[in-house]
Amino acid sequence: MTGRMRGIPEYPEGLVYRPDVLDEAEERSILGLLDEVEFHEVRMHGQVARRTVRHYDLDYGYESWQLVPTDPLPEPLRWLRHRCADLAGVAPEELAQSLVTRYPPGATIGWHRDAPMFGPVIAGVSLLAPCPMRFQRRAGDSRYVYEQELVPRSVYLLGGAARSVWQHSIPAVPHLRYSITFRTLRNPERWLPATPVTGGG
Numbered sequence: 001m002t003g004r005m006r007g008i009p010e011y012p013e014g015l016v017y018r019p020d021v022l023d024e025a026e027e028r029s030i031l032g033l034l035d036e037v038e039f040h041e042v043r044m045h046g047q048v049a050r051r052t053v054r055h056y057d058l059d060y061g062y063e064s065w066q067l068v069p070t071d072p073l074p075e076p077l078r079w080l081r082h083r084c085a086d087l088a089g090v091a092p093e094e095l096a097q098s099l100v101t102r103y104p105p106g107a108t109i110g111w112h113r114d115a116p117m118f119g120p121v122i123a124g125v126s127l128l129a130p131c132p133m134r135f136q137r138r139a140g141d142s143r144y145v146y147e148q149e150l151v152p153r154s155v156y157l158l159g160g161a162a163r164s165v166w167q168h169s170i171p172a173v174p175h176l177r178y179s180i181t182f183r184t185l186r187n188p189e190r191w192l193p194a195t196p197v198t199g200g201g
Ligand SMILES: O=C(O)CCC(=O)C(=O)O
Pocket: 099, 101, 109, 114, 124, 125, 168, 170, 178, 179, 180, 181
């Protein structure tokens, strides 16, 4: 489905979409946890976005383009990371950054590719309001487009060209939505502390 997007419809290679990854009880339990989360503003180029975010494990400085260690992913959310890792075919620890985004009615995220310090696989969980996720890529004078409806309790994976070539965006929808994204790192050794050596004197 490409809705009203202008361009040549094409499926983004590397996009995997799975509805019904969570059941309703699981969604409710996560929403209960998110009620307690303190969300932070996103300020880019001096503009405060309507969506708010909470990073875990590594925080992304929207202005600095650096990753800095932050609070660990809350234990009651770790099974979700594990499930996404299984879908993505990576170890849970490889999903080294978690981001919860809260989209109140009218909030959006504009066209972008995720930052280059993140790795080749990104997983995204959707909760509450359904919304379209839009994709575009340009080649010469042509614009290729795709629209994927994200239903609540679904997971998408961005790999291959869907991650590295295509841009994506989320338009405004009339009801509250949350997304939880888990990202791999391109250079884990640059950002993660070395595994501590244990057992010594
Ligand atoms: O809301 C979503 O699922 C997409 C979020 C996103 O693209 C991002 O945070 O980079």
